[in-house]
Amino acid sequence: MEVRSIGPAGTRQVGALRSWQPPMPLLAAPLLLFMLAFYAVPVLSMLMRSVNDPAWTLSHYASLTGDTVFLKVLSNTLYTSLTVTLGALVLGYPVALSLVRAPRCAPVILILILLPFWTSVLVRSYAWMVLMGRHGIINEALLAVDMIDQPLRILNTPLATRIAMIHILLPYMVLPIANALRQIDPSLARASSGLGATPGATFRQITLPLSMPGVAAGVLLVFVLALGFYITPAMLGGPREITLSMLIAQQVDQLNWAYAATLSAVLVGTTLAIIAAMYRLPGVGNALRMSAR
Amino acid sequence: MTAARLLLATVVGSILLFLALPIVVVMVVSFSSATYLTFPPPAFGMRWYTAYFTNDDWLRPTWLSLWVAACVVVVATLLGTLAAVGIGRLPGALRVLASALIVSPLIVPVIVAAIGIYYAFARYGLVGTPVGLILAHTCLAVPFVFISVSASLAGIDPRLEQAALSLGATPSGTFFQITLPLIRPGVLAGALFAFVTSFDELVVALFISGSGAVTLPRRMWDDVLYQIEPTIAAVSTLTIVLTVVLMGCAHLLRKRAPA
Numbered sequence: 001m002e003v004r005s006i007g008p009a010g011t012r013q014v015g016a017l018r019s020w021q022p023p024m025p026l027l028a029a030p031l032l033l034f035m036l037a038f039y040a041v042p043v044l045s046m047l048m049r050s051v052n053d054p055a056w057t058l059s060h061y062a063s064l065t066g067d068t069v070f071l072k073v074l075s076n077t078l079y080t081s082l083t084v085t086l087g088a089l090v091l092g093y094p095v096a097l098s099l100v101r102a103p104r105c106a107p108v109i110l111i112l113i114l115l116p117f118w119t120s121v122l123v124r125s126y127a128w129m130v131l132m133g134r135h136g137i138i139n140e141a142l143l144a145v146d147m148i149d150q151p152l153r154i155l156n157t158p159l160a161t162r163i164a165m166i167h168i169l170l171p172y173m174v175l176p177i178a179n180a181l182r183q184i185d186p187s188l189a190r191a192s193s194g195l196g197a198t199p200g201a202t203f204r205q206i207t208l209p210l211s212m213p214g215v216a217a218g219v220l221l222v223f224v225l226a227l228g229f230y231i232t233p234a235m236l237g238g239p240r241e242i243t244l245s246m247l248i249a250q251q252v253d254q255l256n257w258a259y260a261a262t263l264s265a266v267l268v269g270t271t272l273a274i275i276a277a278m279y280r281l282p283g284v285g286n287a288l289r290m291s292a293r
Numbered sequence: 294m295t296a297a298r299l300l301l302a303t304v305v306g307s308i309l310l311f312l313a314l315p316i317v318v319v320m321v322v323s324f325s326s327a328t329y330l331t332f333p334p335p336a337f338g339m340r341w342y343t344a345y346f347t348n349d350d351w352l353r354p355t356w357l358s359l360w361v362a363a364c365v366v367v368v369a370t371l372l373g374t375l376a377a378v379g380i381g382r383l384p385g386a387l388r389v390l391a392s393a394l395i396v397s398p399l400i401v402p403v404i405v406a407a408i409g410i411y412y413a414f415a416r417y418g419l420v421g422t423p424v425g426l427i428l429a430h431t432c433l434a435v436p437f438v439f440i441s442v443s444a445s446l447a448g449i450d451p452r453l454e455q456a457a458l459s460l461g462a463t464p465s466g467t468f469f470q471i472t473l474p475l476i477r478p479g480v481l482a483g484a485l486f487a488f489v490t491s492f493d494e495l496v497v498a499l500f501i502s503g504s505g506a507v508t509l510p511r512r513m514w515d516d517v518l519y520q521i522e523p524t525i526a527a528v529s530t531l532t533i534v535l536t537v538v539l540m541g542c543a544h545l546l547r548k549r550a551p552a
Binding site for chain 2: 024025026027028029030031032034035036038039040041042043044045046047049091094095097098109112113114115116118119120121122123124126127128129130131133135136137140167170199200224227228230231235245248249252257260264267268271272275
């Protein structure tokens, strides 16, 4: 429909504007300048405080190796991300499988994944507070069936943070795996069972290996996002469950900019290193691009 | 075979219940009549919605969030769409660098972005102002516009643009009459993503909203930490409905878009 309208409009403009070429590359300039001024320069100048406060030095990084608070927080952050990633993988793979294999249920499954996905992290963390509180549904249900006689303390524990983070990050695991499963040629599974393989063997030897790029993409996304989580651990984890993001925020509150910048550089560096390492694995880059659509 | 299928169905069913449960519980609690969080509610009523709609301490942050998000939509959609169109014509190395800059807010942990923006905006005098929030949220929202529009552009048959040019249309005429109508769903989807990104944003707002520009998520955060009453459940339910409707529209637009 649009195509039809160009003829007359185009010919009308031929004489006057034909020779004028819009400077197309310049169209990107406003955004690039905007992002330099309000994003890149702010973040980089903050990160510079880790090497130029008070003078050029690497001592802030050197002292991290003997910093027991930092080491404990870093290992806690990595451990939390790891358990959340594994939890999301265990829960996400069957969901992705049924999303692809059960076309009749697929719309319902997709809606149940996307509805929480489209809800903010703050609201979902709050929802878990409601569920896990002293008078929350979990405690009330357990009390009602006499499994416990005192409300359990679930809120403000590492478990609370991890359950909520798995809930929040699960879609990032399901969608890339489902994409990878969808790419598998169905005739491979037919050939496998035609040659006498059991459904279990077909799954282990055909489906599972071919879905690995999607699994790797999902693991990468969930792990990297979990590393930087701030709202959920701050709301649900106890005061002893401190993550790198929480420590950074704390240091900024105390105007300890050099330390906050050093910790930020470590967090960004770890994130980029993991992305770079995973990106080299075969198929992962492609799987990530697929799920970005 | 059937036993395995039944097992998978049960497992997946319980996982989906796990996904839906928190949202459902918050919605049910928001209609509770009790003054504290308890489930199931002793009785149902609208008292927490009344509490929200009659309290200026809630309504002022709501209007600020809506206003900031609306401004972010305008700036991010304009800049992001222009950049997506222009970036393809940049020379190779520069293009990679420029794309990396534009999508970096998706990769850099938001806490790092937040304190960097706080660090600089404090010097620019932008902390505690709506303008500061608009500028910062635009940076976080613009990658979604850029990616959405780029995907739409990649789906266009280049022969349509060539045909327009060879029939005598100017490059700008071709853009407005061929390219823009074809990428419109991608632009609209990007605009909706931008709105929701700004409206839901909390971490940057925690640092730069100060006391002068308190957004709705910031107001909810303050309340979550100091008092637990079901007003937040009512506010949450309202924001869930708003964001799910907007994101649902964005999802449908992108499915219709040439991809």
